[in-house]
Amino acid sequence: MHKRFFLRAIAATLAAIGLHIPLAQAGEADNFPSKTVRIVVPVAAGGSADKLTRTLADKLSQLWGQAVVVENVAGASGTIGAAKVAKAPADGYTLLQQGEGLTLNAILFPELPYDSRAFAPVIKAVVNPQILVVNPGTGIRTFAEYLARAKAKPDSISLGLPGNGGIAHVAHEIITQETGAKVNYIPYAGGGPATLDVLGGHTNATLITLAAVTEYVRSGKLVALAVTTPYRSPALPDVPTMAEAGLPGFSVESWQGYFTPAGTPQPIVDKINRDIQTVLKAPDVRAKLEDMGFKVAGGPPAELAASLQTERPKYALAIKTAGISLR
Template structure:
Protein backbone atom coordinates (compact mmCIF):
# COMPACT_ATOMS: atom_id res chain seq x y z
CA UNK A 1 0.00 0.00 0.00
CA UNK A 2 1.28 3.45 -0.89
CA UNK A 3 2.65 5.32 2.10
CA UNK A 4 1.20 8.86 2.29
CA UNK A 5 2.17 11.57 4.67
CA UNK A 6 -0.01 14.45 5.91
CA UNK A 7 1.38 17.97 5.84
CA UNK A 8 2.00 19.46 9.26
CA UNK A 9 3.47 22.81 10.28
CA UNK A 10 6.26 24.86 8.75
CA UNK A 11 9.44 25.49 10.74
CA UNK A 12 10.59 28.52 8.78
CA UNK A 13 12.76 29.80 11.61
CA UNK A 14 15.38 27.15 10.87
CA UNK A 15 15.78 28.33 7.28
CA UNK A 16 15.85 32.02 8.15
CA UNK A 17 18.58 31.40 10.70
CA UNK A 18 20.95 30.05 8.05
CA UNK A 19 21.01 33.42 6.31
CA UNK A 20 22.46 35.12 9.36
CA UNK A 21 24.40 32.28 10.98
CA UNK A 22 27.65 33.14 9.23
CA UNK A 23 27.42 36.64 10.69
CA UNK A 24 26.78 35.51 14.24
CA UNK A 25 29.88 33.40 14.86
CA UNK A 26 32.87 34.72 16.79
CA UNK A 27 35.99 35.75 15.00
CA UNK A 28 39.44 34.37 15.78
CA UNK A 29 42.89 35.62 15.05
CA UNK A 30 44.20 34.58 11.67
CA UNK A 31 46.96 32.64 13.37
CA UNK A 32 44.44 30.28 14.96
CA UNK A 33 42.86 29.53 11.59
CA UNK A 34 46.32 29.04 10.10
CA UNK A 35 47.01 26.07 12.37
CA UNK A 36 43.62 24.48 11.66
CA UNK A 37 43.35 21.53 11.57
CA UNK A 38 45.86 20.14 14.04
CA UNK A 39 43.88 16.95 14.75
CA UNK A 40 41.49 14.64 12.81
CA UNK A 41 38.33 16.12 11.33
CA UNK A 42 35.04 14.22 11.26
CA UNK A 43 32.42 14.70 8.53
CA UNK A 44 29.00 13.27 9.35
CA UNK A 45 27.01 11.97 6.38
CA UNK A 46 23.43 11.54 7.66
CA UNK A 47 22.51 8.70 5.29
CA UNK A 48 23.66 5.13 4.75
CA UNK A 49 26.96 4.40 3.01
CA UNK A 50 27.08 3.84 -0.73
CA UNK A 51 24.90 6.71 -1.95
CA UNK A 52 25.87 9.89 -3.76
CA UNK A 53 26.39 11.93 -0.58
CA UNK A 54 28.74 9.27 0.72
CA UNK A 55 30.67 9.06 -2.55
CA UNK A 56 31.05 12.83 -2.76
CA UNK A 57 32.20 13.20 0.84
CA UNK A 58 34.71 10.34 0.67
CA UNK A 59 36.19 11.85 -2.49
CA UNK A 60 36.63 15.22 -0.79
CA UNK A 61 37.78 13.70 2.50
CA UNK A 62 40.62 11.86 0.80
CA UNK A 63 41.96 15.04 -0.79
CA UNK A 64 41.41 17.19 2.30
CA UNK A 65 43.42 14.66 4.31
CA UNK A 66 46.31 15.18 1.92
CA UNK A 67 45.94 18.96 1.96
CA UNK A 68 45.65 19.25 5.74
CA UNK A 69 48.03 16.49 6.76
CA UNK A 70 45.32 15.20 9.10
CA UNK A 71 42.84 12.32 8.90
CA UNK A 72 39.39 13.29 7.66
CA UNK A 73 36.98 10.63 8.87
CA UNK A 74 33.62 10.07 7.18
CA UNK A 75 30.95 8.80 9.57
CA UNK A 76 27.59 7.60 8.28
CA UNK A 77 24.79 8.23 10.79
CA UNK A 78 21.50 7.42 9.07
CA UNK A 79 17.94 7.69 10.31
CA UNK A 80 14.92 9.99 10.65
CA UNK A 81 15.49 11.65 7.27
CA UNK A 82 18.97 12.80 8.25
CA UNK A 83 17.98 14.45 11.52
CA UNK A 84 19.86 11.95 13.72
CA UNK A 85 23.18 12.70 12.04
CA UNK A 86 22.42 16.41 11.93
CA UNK A 87 21.67 16.39 15.64
CA UNK A 88 25.07 14.84 16.37
CA UNK A 89 26.77 17.74 14.60
CA UNK A 90 24.48 20.32 16.21
CA UNK A 91 25.68 19.16 19.62
CA UNK A 92 29.37 18.94 18.67
CA UNK A 93 31.97 21.48 19.76
CA UNK A 94 31.93 24.53 17.43
CA UNK A 95 35.60 24.28 16.54
CA UNK A 96 35.59 23.07 12.93
CA UNK A 97 36.48 19.48 13.79
CA UNK A 98 32.96 18.11 13.22
CA UNK A 99 31.18 18.97 9.98
CA UNK A 100 27.84 17.97 8.47
CA UNK A 101 27.21 16.95 4.89
CA UNK A 102 23.72 18.02 3.89
CA UNK A 103 21.72 19.37 1.00
CA UNK A 104 18.18 20.53 0.47
CA UNK A 105 17.26 17.99 3.17
CA UNK A 106 17.87 20.69 5.79
CA UNK A 107 15.23 22.86 4.13
CA UNK A 108 12.82 19.97 3.66
CA UNK A 109 13.13 18.73 7.23
CA UNK A 110 12.40 22.22 8.55
CA UNK A 111 9.15 22.14 6.58
CA UNK A 112 8.14 18.53 7.17
CA UNK A 113 8.83 17.94 10.86
CA UNK A 114 6.61 19.29 13.61
CA UNK A 115 9.68 19.38 15.87
CA UNK A 116 13.40 18.90 15.24
CA UNK A 117 15.93 17.62 17.79
CA UNK A 118 18.21 20.58 17.17
CA UNK A 119 17.80 24.32 17.60
CA UNK A 120 16.80 26.58 14.72
CA UNK A 121 20.27 28.19 14.82
CA UNK A 122 22.21 24.93 14.99
CA UNK A 123 24.35 25.22 11.85
CA UNK A 124 26.64 27.62 10.05
CA UNK A 125 26.76 27.28 6.24
CA UNK A 126 30.21 26.48 4.88
CA UNK A 127 29.86 25.70 1.17
CA UNK A 128 27.54 24.38 -1.51
CA UNK A 129 29.85 21.82 -3.10
CA UNK A 130 27.84 20.41 -6.02
CA UNK A 131 24.50 20.48 -7.77
CA UNK A 132 23.01 17.51 -9.57
CA UNK A 133 19.89 16.04 -11.16
CA UNK A 134 17.70 13.38 -9.70
CA UNK A 135 17.21 10.47 -12.09
CA UNK A 136 14.41 7.94 -12.44
CA UNK A 137 15.73 4.42 -13.01
CA UNK A 138 14.07 1.01 -13.20
CA UNK A 139 15.19 -2.60 -13.15
CA UNK A 140 15.21 -3.73 -16.81
CA UNK A 141 13.12 -6.76 -15.82
CA UNK A 142 10.14 -4.45 -15.30
CA UNK A 143 9.79 -4.15 -19.07
CA UNK A 144 9.50 -0.38 -18.76
CA UNK A 145 11.59 1.26 -21.48
CA UNK A 146 10.91 4.98 -21.16
CA UNK A 147 9.27 7.64 -19.05
CA UNK A 148 6.02 7.54 -21.04
CA UNK A 149 5.64 3.80 -20.35
CA UNK A 150 6.38 4.38 -16.67
CA UNK A 151 3.67 7.01 -16.39
CA UNK A 152 1.19 4.90 -18.37
CA UNK A 153 1.64 1.88 -16.09
CA UNK A 154 1.49 3.95 -12.91
CA UNK A 155 -1.74 5.55 -14.09
CA UNK A 156 -3.38 2.38 -15.42
CA UNK A 157 -2.39 0.29 -12.38
CA UNK A 158 -1.94 2.65 -9.42
CA UNK A 159 0.71 1.55 -6.90
CA UNK A 160 1.73 -1.43 -9.06
CA UNK A 161 5.24 0.05 -9.37
CA UNK A 162 7.31 -0.11 -6.19
CA UNK A 163 9.58 2.93 -5.91
CA UNK A 164 12.44 2.94 -3.41
CA UNK A 165 12.77 6.33 -1.74
CA UNK A 166 16.27 7.29 -0.50
CA UNK A 167 14.68 8.86 2.57
CA UNK A 168 11.12 9.85 3.53
CA UNK A 169 10.37 13.42 2.62
CA UNK A 170 13.60 13.88 0.68
CA UNK A 171 13.99 15.68 -2.62
CA UNK A 172 13.16 12.48 -4.54
CA UNK A 173 9.91 12.10 -2.59
CA UNK A 174 8.97 15.72 -3.21
CA UNK A 175 9.88 15.50 -6.90
CA UNK A 176 7.82 12.36 -7.45
CA UNK A 177 4.84 13.81 -5.62
CA UNK A 178 4.97 16.73 -8.04
CA UNK A 179 4.95 14.19 -10.88
CA UNK A 180 1.91 12.53 -9.30
CA UNK A 181 0.12 15.85 -8.96
CA UNK A 182 0.76 16.72 -12.59
CA UNK A 183 0.03 13.31 -14.15
CA UNK A 184 -2.00 11.19 -11.74
CA UNK A 185 0.69 8.48 -11.85
CA UNK A 186 0.70 6.76 -8.43
CA UNK A 187 3.42 4.42 -7.18
CA UNK A 188 4.03 2.43 -4.00
CA UNK A 189 6.69 4.26 -1.99
CA UNK A 190 9.20 2.11 -0.12
CA UNK A 191 11.37 4.22 2.22
CA UNK A 192 15.09 3.52 2.77
CA UNK A 193 17.72 5.14 5.00
CA UNK A 194 19.72 6.31 1.98
CA UNK A 195 20.48 5.95 -1.70
CA UNK A 196 22.83 2.98 -1.29
CA UNK A 197 20.30 0.47 0.06
CA UNK A 198 17.54 1.84 -2.18
CA UNK A 199 19.72 1.19 -5.23
CA UNK A 200 20.72 -2.30 -4.10
CA UNK A 201 17.08 -3.39 -3.86
CA UNK A 202 16.32 -2.15 -7.37
CA UNK A 203 19.40 -3.97 -8.67
CA UNK A 204 18.24 -7.12 -6.89
CA UNK A 205 14.72 -6.88 -8.24
CA UNK A 206 13.16 -6.40 -4.80
CA UNK A 207 11.76 -3.05 -5.91
CA UNK A 208 11.00 -1.83 -9.42
CA UNK A 209 12.43 1.68 -9.45
CA UNK A 210 14.04 4.53 -7.61
CA UNK A 211 14.25 8.28 -8.08
CA UNK A 212 17.70 9.18 -6.84
CA UNK A 213 20.68 11.48 -7.22
CA UNK A 214 22.22 10.72 -10.60
CA UNK A 215 25.72 10.27 -9.19
CA UNK A 216 24.51 7.33 -7.08
CA UNK A 217 23.62 5.15 -10.09
CA UNK A 218 25.71 6.38 -13.02
CA UNK A 219 27.90 3.26 -13.13
CA UNK A 220 24.89 0.92 -13.01
CA UNK A 221 23.15 2.72 -15.87
CA UNK A 222 26.29 2.59 -18.00
CA UNK A 223 26.64 -1.13 -17.28
CA UNK A 224 23.03 -1.80 -18.26
CA UNK A 225 22.09 -3.02 -14.80
CA UNK A 226 19.58 -0.19 -14.40
CA UNK A 227 17.56 1.53 -17.12
CA UNK A 228 17.46 5.34 -16.92
CA UNK A 229 14.15 6.91 -17.93
CA UNK A 230 14.62 10.66 -17.31
CA UNK A 231 16.36 13.30 -15.21
CA UNK A 232 14.52 15.92 -13.16
CA UNK A 233 16.56 18.97 -14.18
CA UNK A 234 15.88 21.28 -17.11
CA UNK A 235 19.21 20.15 -18.59
CA UNK A 236 20.62 16.75 -19.48
CA UNK A 237 23.58 15.47 -17.54
CA UNK A 238 26.90 15.27 -19.44
CA UNK A 239 27.55 12.05 -17.49
CA UNK A 240 24.52 10.39 -19.17
CA UNK A 241 23.81 12.60 -22.18
CA UNK A 242 21.36 10.20 -23.83
CA UNK A 243 18.94 10.32 -20.89
CA UNK A 244 16.19 12.88 -21.58
CA UNK A 245 14.85 15.42 -19.14
CA UNK A 246 11.36 14.89 -17.77
CA UNK A 247 10.35 18.06 -19.59
CA UNK A 248 11.50 16.49 -22.86
CA UNK A 249 9.86 13.17 -22.01
CA UNK A 250 6.37 14.46 -21.33
CA UNK A 251 6.28 16.98 -18.45
CA UNK A 252 6.85 20.44 -19.97
CA UNK A 253 8.39 22.90 -17.54
CA UNK A 254 9.31 20.28 -14.94
CA UNK A 255 12.59 21.05 -13.16
CA UNK A 256 14.03 19.95 -9.81
CA UNK A 257 17.74 20.35 -9.07
CA UNK A 258 19.28 19.00 -5.87
CA UNK A 259 22.56 19.98 -4.22
CA UNK A 260 24.97 18.85 -1.55
CA UNK A 261 27.13 20.94 0.73
CA UNK A 262 28.72 21.24 4.15
CA UNK A 263 27.87 22.89 7.46
CA UNK A 264 29.59 23.48 10.78
CA UNK A 265 27.99 23.77 14.22
CA UNK A 266 26.75 27.25 14.99
CA UNK A 267 29.38 29.24 16.83
CA UNK A 268 32.30 27.92 14.80
CA UNK A 269 34.73 30.86 14.37
CA UNK A 270 34.29 32.64 11.07
CA UNK A 271 37.98 32.41 10.18
CA UNK A 272 37.84 28.62 10.47
CA UNK A 273 34.61 28.46 8.44
CA UNK A 274 36.25 30.56 5.75
CA UNK A 275 39.37 28.38 5.76
CA UNK A 276 37.33 25.20 5.33
CA UNK A 277 35.42 26.90 2.52
CA UNK A 278 38.64 27.93 0.75
CA UNK A 279 40.20 24.50 1.13
CA UNK A 280 37.14 22.62 -0.12
CA UNK A 281 37.04 24.97 -3.11
CA UNK A 282 40.72 24.26 -3.73
CA UNK A 283 39.98 20.53 -3.78
CA UNK A 284 36.91 20.95 -6.00
CA UNK A 285 38.92 22.94 -8.54
CA UNK A 286 41.64 20.32 -8.97
CA UNK A 287 41.30 18.72 -12.42
CA UNK A 288 41.34 15.19 -10.95
CA UNK A 289 38.50 15.80 -8.49
CA UNK A 290 36.42 17.90 -10.88
CA UNK A 291 36.69 15.24 -13.58
CA UNK A 292 35.80 12.46 -11.15
CA UNK A 293 32.75 14.27 -9.79
CA UNK A 294 31.53 15.31 -13.24
CA UNK A 295 31.93 11.75 -14.48
CA UNK A 296 29.74 10.60 -11.59
CA UNK A 297 27.10 13.15 -12.58
CA UNK A 298 27.81 16.04 -10.21
CA UNK A 299 28.25 19.64 -11.31
CA UNK A 300 30.77 21.53 -9.18
CA UNK A 301 29.25 24.58 -7.49
CA UNK A 302 31.39 26.34 -4.86
CA UNK A 303 30.94 29.90 -3.62
CA UNK A 304 31.11 31.60 -0.23
CA UNK A 305 29.24 30.62 2.96
CA UNK A 306 26.90 33.57 2.38
CA UNK A 307 26.01 32.17 -1.05
CA UNK A 308 24.83 28.93 0.54
CA UNK A 309 22.82 30.87 3.12
CA UNK A 310 21.11 32.85 0.34
CA UNK A 311 20.36 29.65 -1.57
CA UNK A 312 18.63 28.17 1.48
CA UNK A 313 16.39 31.20 1.77
CA UNK A 314 15.49 31.09 -1.92
CA UNK A 315 14.48 27.43 -2.04
CA UNK A 316 12.44 27.41 1.17
CA UNK A 317 9.19 28.95 -0.18
CA UNK A 318 9.37 26.90 -3.38
CA UNK A 319 9.57 23.58 -1.54
CA UNK A 320 7.09 24.64 1.11
CA UNK A 321 4.48 25.26 -1.59
CA UNK A 322 5.24 21.96 -3.36
CA UNK A 323 5.05 19.98 -0.12
CA UNK A 324 1.81 21.60 0.97
CA UNK A 325 0.22 20.97 -2.42
CA UNK A 326 1.37 17.34 -2.42
CA UNK A 327 0.27 16.79 1.17
CA UNK A 328 3.58 15.34 2.39
CA UNK A 329 4.77 15.40 5.97
CA UNK A 330 6.78 13.35 8.44
CA UNK A 331 5.41 12.30 11.81
Protein backbone atom coordinates in the same frame (compact mmCIF):
# COMPACT_ATOMS: atom_id res chain seq x y z
CA MET B 1 56.85 33.10 19.21
CA HIS B 2 57.09 36.14 16.95
CA LYS B 3 53.82 35.24 15.28
CA ARG B 4 51.96 34.89 18.57
CA PHE B 5 53.40 38.21 19.82
CA PHE B 6 52.29 39.87 16.59
CA LEU B 7 48.74 38.49 16.95
CA ARG B 8 48.55 39.69 20.56
CA ALA B 9 49.64 43.14 19.44
CA ILE B 10 46.90 43.22 16.81
CA ALA B 11 44.28 42.12 19.32
CA ALA B 12 45.42 44.75 21.82
CA THR B 13 45.30 47.49 19.17
CA LEU B 14 41.80 46.52 18.06
CA ALA B 15 40.60 46.42 21.66
CA ALA B 16 42.01 49.90 22.22
CA ILE B 17 39.82 51.32 19.46
CA GLY B 18 36.73 49.53 20.67
CA LEU B 19 36.85 46.39 18.50
CA HIS B 20 37.21 43.02 20.17
CA ILE B 21 38.28 39.95 18.22
CA PRO B 22 39.26 37.01 20.44
CA LEU B 23 42.90 36.10 20.02
CA ALA B 24 41.93 32.47 19.48
CA GLN B 25 39.86 33.49 16.45
CA ALA B 26 42.55 35.80 15.14
CA GLY B 27 45.14 33.05 14.87
CA GLU B 28 43.55 29.61 15.13
CA ALA B 29 42.52 29.45 11.47
CA ASP B 30 46.21 29.55 10.50
CA ASN B 31 46.84 26.32 12.38
CA PHE B 32 43.57 24.60 11.44
CA PRO B 33 43.31 21.67 11.44
CA SER B 34 45.74 20.38 14.02
CA LYS B 35 43.89 17.09 14.61
CA THR B 36 41.41 14.71 12.96
CA VAL B 37 38.40 16.27 11.24
CA ARG B 38 35.14 14.31 11.15
CA ILE B 39 32.48 14.69 8.45
CA VAL B 40 29.07 13.27 9.35
CA VAL B 41 27.04 11.99 6.40
CA PRO B 42 23.46 11.56 7.68
CA VAL B 43 22.56 8.70 5.32
CA ALA B 44 23.77 5.14 4.78
CA ALA B 45 27.04 4.43 2.99
CA GLY B 46 27.05 3.89 -0.76
CA GLY B 47 24.86 6.76 -1.95
CA SER B 48 25.85 9.91 -3.80
CA ALA B 49 26.39 12.00 -0.66
CA ASP B 50 28.71 9.33 0.71
CA LYS B 51 30.66 9.05 -2.57
CA LEU B 52 31.08 12.81 -2.80
CA THR B 53 32.19 13.19 0.80
CA ARG B 54 34.70 10.33 0.65
CA THR B 55 36.22 11.84 -2.49
CA LEU B 56 36.62 15.23 -0.79
CA ALA B 57 37.76 13.73 2.52
CA ASP B 58 40.64 11.90 0.85
CA LYS B 59 41.90 15.07 -0.84
CA LEU B 60 41.36 17.28 2.22
CA SER B 61 43.38 14.82 4.29
CA GLN B 62 46.26 15.21 1.83
CA LEU B 63 45.92 18.99 1.81
CA TRP B 64 45.70 19.37 5.58
CA GLY B 65 48.11 16.64 6.63
CA GLN B 66 45.45 15.40 9.05
CA ALA B 67 43.01 12.49 8.94
CA VAL B 68 39.53 13.34 7.65
CA VAL B 69 37.08 10.66 8.78
CA VAL B 70 33.69 10.09 7.17
CA GLU B 71 31.02 8.87 9.59
CA ASN B 72 27.66 7.62 8.31
CA VAL B 73 24.89 8.31 10.83
CA ALA B 74 21.66 7.34 9.11
CA GLY B 75 18.07 7.55 10.29
CA ALA B 76 15.01 9.78 10.61
CA SER B 77 15.52 11.49 7.24
CA GLY B 78 18.98 12.68 8.22
CA THR B 79 17.97 14.33 11.49
CA ILE B 80 19.92 11.91 13.70
CA GLY B 81 23.20 12.72 12.00
CA ALA B 82 22.39 16.42 11.95
CA ALA B 83 21.60 16.38 15.67
CA LYS B 84 24.98 14.79 16.37
CA VAL B 85 26.76 17.63 14.61
CA ALA B 86 24.57 20.26 16.29
CA LYS B 87 25.82 19.00 19.67
CA ALA B 88 29.48 18.96 18.63
CA PRO B 89 31.93 21.70 19.65
CA ALA B 90 31.81 24.73 17.37
CA ASP B 91 35.45 24.48 16.37
CA GLY B 92 35.39 23.25 12.77
CA TYR B 93 36.48 19.70 13.61
CA THR B 94 33.00 18.26 13.01
CA LEU B 95 31.26 18.97 9.72
CA LEU B 96 27.83 17.99 8.45
CA GLN B 97 27.19 16.94 4.88
CA GLN B 98 23.70 18.06 3.89
CA GLY B 99 21.70 19.35 0.99
CA GLU B 100 18.16 20.56 0.48
CA GLY B 101 17.16 17.90 3.03
CA LEU B 102 18.08 20.38 5.76
CA THR B 103 15.35 22.69 4.47
CA LEU B 104 12.86 19.89 3.81
CA ASN B 105 13.23 18.51 7.34
CA ALA B 106 12.61 21.94 8.83
CA ILE B 107 9.32 22.04 6.90
CA LEU B 108 8.20 18.44 7.41
CA PHE B 109 9.10 17.75 11.05
CA PRO B 110 6.86 19.34 13.71
CA GLU B 111 9.83 19.09 16.07
CA LEU B 112 13.53 18.57 15.37
CA PRO B 113 16.22 17.27 17.75
CA TYR B 114 18.18 20.46 17.09
CA ASP B 115 17.51 24.18 16.72
CA SER B 116 16.81 25.38 13.20
CA ARG B 117 19.73 27.81 13.59
CA ALA B 118 22.13 25.09 14.75
CA PHE B 119 24.35 25.15 11.65
CA ALA B 120 26.63 27.61 9.92
CA PRO B 121 26.81 27.25 6.11
CA VAL B 122 30.26 26.49 4.72
CA ILE B 123 29.86 25.69 1.03
CA LYS B 124 27.51 24.35 -1.62
CA ALA B 125 29.86 21.82 -3.17
CA VAL B 126 27.86 20.37 -6.06
CA VAL B 127 24.48 20.46 -7.77
CA ASN B 128 22.98 17.46 -9.50
CA PRO B 129 19.90 16.01 -11.19
CA GLN B 130 17.66 13.40 -9.72
CA ILE B 131 17.20 10.47 -12.09
CA LEU B 132 14.39 7.92 -12.42
CA VAL B 133 15.72 4.39 -12.93
CA VAL B 134 14.06 0.98 -13.07
CA ASN B 135 15.15 -2.63 -12.89
CA PRO B 136 15.43 -4.05 -16.45
CA GLY B 137 13.09 -6.87 -15.41
CA THR B 138 10.16 -4.43 -15.24
CA GLY B 139 10.10 -4.22 -19.02
CA ILE B 140 9.76 -0.44 -18.75
CA ARG B 141 12.07 1.38 -21.16
CA THR B 142 10.77 4.97 -21.31
CA PHE B 143 9.35 7.60 -19.00
CA ALA B 144 6.10 7.50 -20.97
CA GLU B 145 5.77 3.75 -20.34
CA TYR B 146 6.45 4.31 -16.65
CA LEU B 147 3.72 6.94 -16.40
CA ALA B 148 1.27 4.82 -18.38
CA ARG B 149 1.73 1.80 -16.10
CA ALA B 150 1.55 3.88 -12.91
CA LYS B 151 -1.69 5.46 -14.09
CA ALA B 152 -3.30 2.28 -15.41
CA LYS B 153 -2.32 0.23 -12.34
CA PRO B 154 -1.89 2.56 -9.34
CA ASP B 155 0.65 1.35 -6.75
CA SER B 156 1.79 -1.51 -8.99
CA ILE B 157 5.27 0.03 -9.26
CA SER B 158 7.31 -0.08 -6.06
CA LEU B 159 9.62 2.91 -5.83
CA GLY B 160 12.44 3.04 -3.28
CA LEU B 161 12.87 6.47 -1.74
CA PRO B 162 16.38 7.40 -0.53
CA GLY B 163 14.80 9.04 2.53
CA ASN B 164 11.19 9.69 3.40
CA GLY B 165 10.29 13.31 2.69
CA GLY B 166 13.51 13.94 0.77
CA ILE B 167 13.93 15.74 -2.53
CA ALA B 168 13.14 12.55 -4.50
CA HIS B 169 9.88 12.19 -2.58
CA VAL B 170 8.96 15.82 -3.24
CA ALA B 171 9.87 15.52 -6.92
CA HIS B 172 7.83 12.37 -7.45
CA GLU B 173 4.83 13.79 -5.63
CA ILE B 174 4.92 16.69 -8.08
CA ILE B 175 4.99 14.13 -10.92
CA THR B 176 1.98 12.38 -9.37
CA GLN B 177 0.12 15.66 -9.01
CA GLU B 178 0.76 16.63 -12.64
CA THR B 179 0.11 13.22 -14.23
CA GLY B 180 -1.94 11.07 -11.86
CA ALA B 181 0.80 8.40 -11.93
CA LYS B 182 0.70 6.77 -8.48
CA VAL B 183 3.39 4.42 -7.16
CA ASN B 184 4.03 2.49 -3.96
CA TYR B 185 6.71 4.33 -1.97
CA ILE B 186 9.25 2.27 -0.01
CA PRO B 187 11.43 4.54 2.18
CA TYR B 188 15.09 3.71 2.87
CA ALA B 189 17.81 5.17 5.07
CA GLY B 190 19.72 6.44 2.05
CA GLY B 191 20.49 6.06 -1.64
CA GLY B 192 22.83 3.11 -1.16
CA PRO B 193 20.29 0.61 0.22
CA ALA B 194 17.54 1.97 -2.06
CA THR B 195 19.72 1.28 -5.09
CA LEU B 196 20.72 -2.20 -3.92
CA ASP B 197 17.10 -3.29 -3.66
CA VAL B 198 16.31 -2.09 -7.19
CA LEU B 199 19.40 -3.90 -8.48
CA GLY B 200 18.27 -7.05 -6.67
CA GLY B 201 14.73 -6.81 -8.02
CA HIS B 202 13.19 -6.34 -4.57
CA THR B 203 11.76 -3.00 -5.72
CA ASN B 204 11.01 -1.83 -9.25
CA ALA B 205 12.43 1.67 -9.34
CA THR B 206 14.04 4.56 -7.53
CA LEU B 207 14.26 8.31 -8.05
CA ILE B 208 17.72 9.22 -6.83
CA THR B 209 20.69 11.52 -7.26
CA LEU B 210 22.22 10.71 -10.64
CA ALA B 211 25.73 10.27 -9.24
CA ALA B 212 24.54 7.35 -7.11
CA VAL B 213 23.62 5.17 -10.09
CA THR B 214 25.71 6.34 -13.05
CA GLU B 215 27.84 3.20 -13.18
CA TYR B 216 24.79 0.92 -13.01
CA VAL B 217 23.08 2.72 -15.88
CA ARG B 218 26.20 2.54 -18.02
CA SER B 219 26.58 -1.18 -17.37
CA GLY B 220 22.91 -1.89 -18.14
CA LYS B 221 22.08 -3.07 -14.64
CA LEU B 222 19.52 -0.26 -14.37
CA VAL B 223 17.44 1.46 -17.05
CA ALA B 224 17.43 5.27 -16.88
CA LEU B 225 14.15 6.88 -17.89
CA ALA B 226 14.62 10.62 -17.31
CA VAL B 227 16.34 13.29 -15.23
CA THR B 228 14.53 15.96 -13.22
CA THR B 229 16.62 18.96 -14.27
CA PRO B 230 15.85 21.15 -17.32
CA TYR B 231 19.23 20.08 -18.75
CA ARG B 232 20.65 16.66 -19.57
CA SER B 233 23.63 15.40 -17.61
CA PRO B 234 26.95 15.18 -19.51
CA ALA B 235 27.57 11.99 -17.53
CA LEU B 236 24.54 10.32 -19.18
CA PRO B 237 23.82 12.50 -22.23
CA ASP B 238 21.37 10.06 -23.83
CA VAL B 239 18.96 10.21 -20.90
CA PRO B 240 16.21 12.77 -21.60
CA THR B 241 14.88 15.35 -19.18
CA MET B 242 11.38 14.85 -17.80
CA ALA B 243 10.40 18.03 -19.63
CA GLU B 244 11.52 16.44 -22.89
CA ALA B 245 9.88 13.10 -22.04
CA GLY B 246 6.39 14.38 -21.33
CA LEU B 247 6.32 16.93 -18.48
CA PRO B 248 6.93 20.37 -20.02
CA GLY B 249 8.46 22.83 -17.57
CA PHE B 250 9.34 20.21 -14.96
CA SER B 251 12.51 21.12 -13.04
CA VAL B 252 14.00 19.90 -9.75
CA GLU B 253 17.71 20.28 -9.00
CA SER B 254 19.29 19.01 -5.80
CA TRP B 255 22.59 19.90 -4.19
CA GLN B 256 25.12 18.75 -1.61
CA GLY B 257 27.01 21.00 0.76
CA TYR B 258 28.75 21.24 4.11
CA PHE B 259 28.00 22.91 7.44
CA THR B 260 29.63 23.42 10.82
CA PRO B 261 27.93 23.86 14.18
CA ALA B 262 26.70 27.43 14.62
CA GLY B 263 29.20 29.58 16.47
CA THR B 264 32.25 28.18 14.69
CA PRO B 265 34.70 31.10 14.30
CA GLN B 266 34.23 32.69 10.88
CA PRO B 267 37.97 32.54 10.03
CA ILE B 268 37.79 28.74 10.38
CA VAL B 269 34.58 28.53 8.34
CA ASP B 270 36.24 30.63 5.64
CA LYS B 271 39.36 28.45 5.66
CA ILE B 272 37.35 25.25 5.28
CA ASN B 273 35.42 26.91 2.44
CA ARG B 274 38.62 27.94 0.64
CA ASP B 275 40.21 24.53 1.06
CA ILE B 276 37.15 22.64 -0.18
CA GLN B 277 37.05 24.95 -3.19
CA THR B 278 40.73 24.21 -3.81
CA VAL B 279 39.94 20.49 -3.83
CA LEU B 280 36.88 20.93 -6.05
CA LYS B 281 38.90 22.91 -8.60
CA ALA B 282 41.61 20.26 -8.87
CA PRO B 283 41.33 18.82 -12.41
CA ASP B 284 41.31 15.18 -11.28
CA VAL B 285 38.62 15.78 -8.65
CA ARG B 286 36.43 17.86 -10.97
CA ALA B 287 36.73 15.21 -13.70
CA LYS B 288 35.84 12.42 -11.27
CA LEU B 289 32.82 14.23 -9.86
CA GLU B 290 31.54 15.26 -13.28
CA ASP B 291 31.95 11.71 -14.55
CA MET B 292 29.81 10.55 -11.63
CA GLY B 293 27.12 13.06 -12.61
CA PHE B 294 27.78 15.96 -10.25
CA LYS B 295 28.15 19.55 -11.39
CA VAL B 296 30.75 21.38 -9.29
CA ALA B 297 29.35 24.50 -7.59
CA GLY B 298 31.46 26.30 -4.96
CA GLY B 299 31.15 29.90 -3.80
CA PRO B 300 31.43 31.60 -0.39
CA PRO B 301 29.36 30.65 2.70
CA ALA B 302 27.03 33.61 2.07
CA GLU B 303 25.89 32.08 -1.23
CA LEU B 304 24.80 28.89 0.50
CA ALA B 305 23.00 30.91 3.16
CA ALA B 306 21.12 32.83 0.45
CA SER B 307 20.22 29.59 -1.32
CA LEU B 308 18.68 28.21 1.86
CA GLN B 309 16.51 31.29 2.19
CA THR B 310 15.37 31.11 -1.43
CA GLU B 311 14.44 27.43 -1.57
CA ARG B 312 12.41 27.20 1.63
CA PRO B 313 9.20 28.91 0.35
CA LYS B 314 9.44 26.96 -2.94
CA TYR B 315 9.61 23.57 -1.23
CA ALA B 316 7.10 24.51 1.46
CA LEU B 317 4.56 25.26 -1.27
CA ALA B 318 5.33 22.00 -3.12
CA ILE B 319 4.99 19.95 0.06
CA LYS B 320 1.72 21.61 1.02
CA THR B 321 0.25 21.24 -2.46
CA ALA B 322 1.30 17.59 -2.75
CA GLY B 323 0.15 16.80 0.80
CA ILE B 324 3.45 15.22 1.82
CA SER B 325 3.57 14.19 5.47
CA LEU B 326 5.88 12.09 7.60
CA ARG B 327 3.02 10.89 9.77
